[in-house]
Amino acid sequence: MLQITCPWCGLRAESEFSYGGEADIARPSDSEALSDEAWGDYLFMRKNTKGVHKEQWLHASGCRRWFNAERDTVTYQFIRTYPVGASGSGDTHGAD
Amino acid sequence: MSNQLIQEAPLVGIESKLARVFVKAPTSFGLVERSFMTHVTLRGDPRSKTFVDVVERTLQLTLPAGQAMTHSPHGCSAVWMGPDEWLIESTEETGPELETALRNALAGEHHAVVDVSSGFTVFELTGPKVRDVLAKGCPLDLHPRVFPVGHSVQSHYFKAGITLLRIDEECYRLVVRRSFAEYCCLMLLDAADEFLR
Numbered sequence: 489m490l491q492i493t494c495p496w497c498g499l500r501a502e503s504e505f506s507y508g509g510e511a512d513i514a515r516p517s518d519s520e521a522l523s524d525e526a527w528g529d530y531l532f533m534r535k536n537t538k539g540v541h542k543e544q545w546l547h548a549s550g551c552r553r554w555f556n557a558e559r560d561t562v563t564y565q566f567i568r569t570y571p572v573g574a575s576g577s578g579d580t581h582g583a584d
Numbered sequence: 585m586s587n588q589l590i591q592e593a594p595l596v597g598i599e600s601k602l603a604r605v606f607v608k609a610p611t612s613f614g615l616v617e618r619s620f621m622t623h624v625t626l627r628g629d630p631r632s633k634t635f636v637d638v639v640e641r642t643l644q645l646t647l648p649a650g651q652a653m654t655h656s657p658h659g660c661s662a663v664w665m666g667p668d669e670w671l672i673e674s675t676e677e678t679g680p681e682l683e684t685a686l687r688n689a690l691a692g693e694h695h696a697v698v699d700v701s702s703g704f705t706v707f708e709l710t711g712p713k714v715r716d717v718l719a720k721g722c723p724l725d726l727h728p729r730v731f732p733v734g735h736s737v738q739s740h741y742f743k744a745g746i747t748l749l750r751i752d753e754e755c756y757r758l759v760v761r762r763s764f765a766e767y768c769c770l771m772l773l774d775a776a777d778e779f780l781r
């Protein structure tokens with residue numbers, strides 16, 4: 489079984505976690521002024537990275553806290569995990 | 585219609601199945617339900633000195649900062665549940681008493697305190713085979729080196745979310761949601777089957 493390091497609980501089994509999609513997607517501040525396309529982009533469009541991917545995870549059966557992770561989508565290797573808002577987050581979601 | 589509400593333990597109905605493990609000094613594996621224990625969820629910022637001081641003075645214990653549990657001199661324990669959350673257990677005080685005491689003491693301080701006693705039940709698991717029984721459905725490393733006495737963690741036992749506390753060398757306490765109690769208990773019995781023959 490894959491093991492994931494929760495920033496608060498340490499190394500735990502994959503079965504305690506659930507995946508929460510791509511990390512660091514900022515909600516547009518003035519959503520009323522947004523075009524349908526831009527809003528749709530924010531809601532639905534995600535990167536499909538081959539390689540290192542920043543993503544959100546929830547320690548669902550553990551401390552029940554969200555955190556961010558950098559994971560290689562080719563090897564499944566977790567490069568690092570860190571609390572939301574800690575260094576590594578804050579990148580804006582580009583149009584790519 | 586009766587005006588009297590009678591509390592019923594979550595495992596009522598499967599007593600006959602429990603008979604095999606409901607023993608005081610088990611040679612392999614024993615399970616006893618500790619129903620109606622008081623459980624209060626406490627949340628607040630551990631970086632606030634006021635919050636920590638007030639809680640510690642009210643409960644007469646030290647709030648654990650990591651995956652552990654601490655005890656007061658009078659039957660009250662604090663279990664670490666997350667970086668800003670603790671489960672306060674008590675065999676002495678009732679949930680409403682404990683909730684009111686904490687809420688009054690913490691007035692003006694950012695906090696949340698909720699009596700969740702009716703949502704949980706507790707199994708006390710004992711015996712030389714207790715770790716083997718737990719390991720069948722729980723992915724945690726239960727080796728004494730990483731899971732010492734006093735350690736507390738949340739994980740799952742098969743499909744049920746649990747909080748696992750190590751009370752003694754061969755004694756663990758498992759806090760489980762009431763609605764998962766029967767399922768969790770039957771899975772424990774199934775896992776223990778080979779040791780009970």
Ligand SMILES: [Zn+2]
Nearest residue numbers: 494497547551
């Ligand atoms: Zn955790």
